[in-house]
Amino acid sequence: MADDKEQRKLKFQLRRLVRDLSKKRARHTELISVYIPTGYQIQGIIDQLSTEAGTARNIQSSTTRKNVTGALERMLSHLRTYKKTPKNGLALxxxxxxxxxxSEDFQVWSIEPPEEVRVKIYRCDQTFFMEPLQEQLEVKVVYGLLVMDRREANLALLKGKQIISLIDLDSMVPGKFKVGGQSAGRIARVIEGMANDFYKKV
Known part of the structure; x- marks a missing residue:
């Protein structure tokens, strides 16, 4: 129960972070996104970002250069507070x-996602790269739904609170016939056979 509660808390934090960061947009390619996979050495990322910071000093636009190097320096300072990569990896x-x-408002965000980070990514863009985290918010458990009677069948998926319709089938089985005499039994058997064939088909 405690694990479920913790998972829900992590998912809530992740959803809020994704929502907030998805709204951020820079004027140039100067927002830094870094994903560190499970088991990857922090020092390797620090070395890579240090190299990127050196390269960024060659950016011609003084404003972009200042913003990229500033973002990298703050991320490096933040990364150095970690002794090792968290169990599920890290997104920064x-x-x-x-x-x-x-104006200047340099900020750093980091999160250990509720699921393992499986990709190593460094990206500098006008927006933060959120796709790996968005994928973790997708509903993983999907249920199949089948509703049927003699006349029709409906197949659908239940994904979270969303019902996704897949197939609607019409049985073509006739309704009741008002036929008396010897034909009534034969027609009833034919209709019943058609209904059984439809059930087997579904």
Missing amino acids: FSGNVAEREG
Whole structure:
């Protein structure tokens, strides 16, 4: 029960982070996203980001250069607070998210996701790269639904609270016949046979 509660808490934090960071947008390619997979050495990422910071000093635009190097330096400082990669890996985001051009509001976000990070990513773009985290928010458990009677059958998937219709089948089985005499029994058997064939088909 405690594990379920903790998982729900982590999912809530992840959903809020994804929602908030998805709204951030830079004027140039200067927002940094880093994903560290489970078991990967923190020092390897620190070395890579240090190299990227050195390369960023060659960016021609002074504003972009300042924002990229500033984001990398703050991410490096944050990374150095970790002795090792958390059990499920780590996702980090850094950048100048000031709304006014020319202003500075450098921030760093990090999260150990509820599921393992399986990819190693470094990306510098106008937006934060959120896809690996968004995938963890997708509903993993899917149920199949089948509703049927003699006239029709409906196949669907229940994914979270969403019902996704797949197939609607019409049986073509006739309804009741008002036929008397010797024909009534024969027609009833034919209809019953058609219904059974439809059930088998479904």
